[in-house]
Amino acid sequence: MEVEGTFPPLSLSAKFEGSFAYLTVRDRLPTILTKVVDSLHRNKDSFFKEYGKEGIQAEKRAISFLSKLRNELQTDKPVLLLTDNAEDTEAWNEYMGRQQDLMEDGQPVSWFKSSWLYMECYMYRRIQEALNMNPPMSNFDGFKEGKTQSFFESQQAIKCLCTYLQELITNMENMTEMQLRENFLKLLQVSLWGNKCDLSISAGQDNSQRSSPIDSLPDLQRFILVDDSNMVWSTLVAAQGSGSAGKKHARVDIVLDNAGFELVTDLVLADFLVSAGLAKQIRFHGKSFPWFVSDVTKQDFEWTIMQTMAANHKWMSASGAQWKHFMKDGTWSYHDHPFWTMPHEFCDMALDAADLYSTLQGSDLILFKGDLNYRKLTGDRKWEHTVLFDRALRGFQPAPLCSLRTLKADVQVGLQPGQAEKLNSQDPHWMTNAKYAVVQFSGPHRER
Ligand SMILES: O=P(O)(O)OC[C@@]1(O)O[C@H](CO)[C@@H](O)[C@@H]1O
Numbered sequence: 001m002e003v004e005g006t007f008p009p010l011s012l013s014a015k016f017e018g019s020f021a022y023l024t025v026r027d028r029l030p031t032i033l034t035k036v037v038d039s040l041h042r043n044k045d046s047f048f049k050e051y052g053k054e055g056i057q058a059e060k061r062a063i064s065f066l067s068k069l070r071n072e073l074q075t076d077k078p079v080l081l082l083t084d085n086a087e088d089t090e091a092w093n094e095y096m097g098r099q100q101d102l103m104e105d106g107q108p109v110s111w112f113k114s115s116w117l118y119m120e121c122y123m124y125r126r127i128q129e130a131l132n133m134n135p136p137m138s139n140f141d142g143f144k145e146g147k148t149q150s151f152f153e154s155q156q157a158i159k160c161l162c163t164y165l166q167e168l169i170t171n172m173e174n175m176t177e178m179q180l181r182e183n184f185l186k187l188l189q190v191s192l193w194g195n196k197c198d199l200s201i202s203a204g205q206d207n208s209q210r211s212s213p214i215d216s217l218p219d220l221q222r223f224i225l226v227d228d229s230n231m232v233w234s235t236l237v238a239a240q241g242s243g244s245a246g247k248k249h250a251r252v253d254i255v256l257d258n259a260g261f262e263l264v265t266d267l268v269l270a271d272f273l274v275s276a277g278l279a280k281q282i283r284f285h286g287k288s289f290p291w292f293v294s295d296v297t298k299q300d301f302e303w304t305i306m307q308t309m310a311a312n313h314k315w316m317s318a319s320g321a322q323w324k325h326f327m328k329d330g331t332w333s334y335h336d337h338p339f340w341t342m343p344h345e346f347c348d349m350a351l352d353a354a355d356l357y358s359t360l361q362g363s364d365l366i367l368f369k370g371d372l373n374y375r376k377l378t379g380d381r382k383w384e385h386t387v388l389f390d391r392a393l394r395g396f397q398p399a400p401l402c403s404l405r406t407l408k409a410d411v412q413v414g415l416q417p418g419q420a421e422k423l424n425s426q427d428p429h430w431m432t433n434a435k436y437a438v439v440q441f442s443g444p445h446r447e448r
């Protein structure tokens with residue numbers, strides 16, 4: 001609830017007992033930590049094979065770091081500055097210092113007293129510290145197995161999606177604008193619902209895509225609470241050609257979320273945008289180290305394209321080959337700025353990552369995938385549900401942007417009066433069970 005007169009409202013936090021944040025910090029985060037430890041144990045033999053005794057020692061030390069972290073978390077200890085001297089260590093410790101200075105009467109920042117967004121991001125950065133401090137563990141991805149499993153168990157859906165994409169590409173030139181729009185909106189929704197498959201909400205339990213992603217769209221339509229798809233389309237159309245040769249120069253940025261099936265839906269959407277001539281360039285933004293269990297790293301991105309290309313399915317391999325070509329000729333590019341693995345709300349980006357903000361200002365449309373990005377767009381704060389999305393962005397507007405998000409955290413703005421009350425009566429967990437979604441736009445084409 002936005003307490004009258006406080007702007008911005010309070011941050012979600014585990015200090016609110018019984019809140020979703022509280023249950024996440026108390027139950028889900030320790031479970032995720034345990035899964036990383038288990039993954040290290042499971043890979044013991046390969047560490048020995050590759051690094052000999054040194055590898056076993058490093059694995060043991062990394063596990064002890066993670067066990068200490070789990071104890072700190074579960075006993076609400078004060079957070080500790082990072083000591084791993086990585087590229088982002090200074091920025092992280094500066095942020096942590098600022099947050100400590102904001103605490104009332106010098107109370108230490110700790111897991112059950114501070115903002116959920118900060119504490120959850122901090123946990124994933126401490127996991128990376130445990131690995132960085134014990135080379136050769138630094139490049140180990142404790143979530144790799146879950147991410148690859150999501151890909152392998154979604155094969156049917158991926159084949160179906162790649163077949164659909166190739167059919168579209170074959171018929172592209174005789175498509176009317178209406179047909180282009182219709183197919184764009186379908187693939188936008190496939191990418192939206194691809195976000196249901198995220199492993200941190202399920203603390204790593206499998207949730208791969210098993211049915212046809214296209215056929216299920218009509219049944220899912222009613223679960224889209226805010227649908228600004230038409231504004232996304234008109235932004236894309238408006239971005240077409242005014243370049244000297246009249247050629248289309250639109251650039252679309254996709255701030256990725258999860259690997260596995262969701263990443264494939266994003267690559268399919270990006271392929272369609274380029275093949276339909278709606279975008280000349282796609283910039284993908286991923287994470288520079290393993291994050292929130294299933295988020296995309298550069299390794300995941302490259303692995304997914306290679307696996308798709310190597311599939312013994314005609315249209316999958318054709319798609320993968322095309323994607324490899326897009327990467328090679330620069331039509332597509334992958335970027336992993338450290339800001340995406342910082343705890344900041346996005347309204348801080350212009351100040352704290354001015355280089356990234358100005359890069360994004362060159363985009364014609366930025367698609368933000370997933371729940372964590374939505375939480376950062378809105379600052380993970382207790383907004384009234386009817387507050388406008390633009391207001392919740394608090395000045396973050398590098399370019400026209402759209403969030404494609406399934407709801408997995410109890411922050412949601414931009415609803416109609418009475419809409420939240422109706423949802424509460426129908427389904428008390430509507431904000432956190434990933435059944436509902438939004439396509440929420442902010443930019444010049446937003447009708448006032
Ligand atoms: O960004 P995603 O992958 O859609 O979701 C990330 C997420 O599952 O992790 C947290 C729960 O631990 C929540 O913030 C959020 O629901």
Ligand SMILES: [Mn+2]
Pocket residue numbers: 198257258292294295370372
């Ligand atoms: Mn994610």
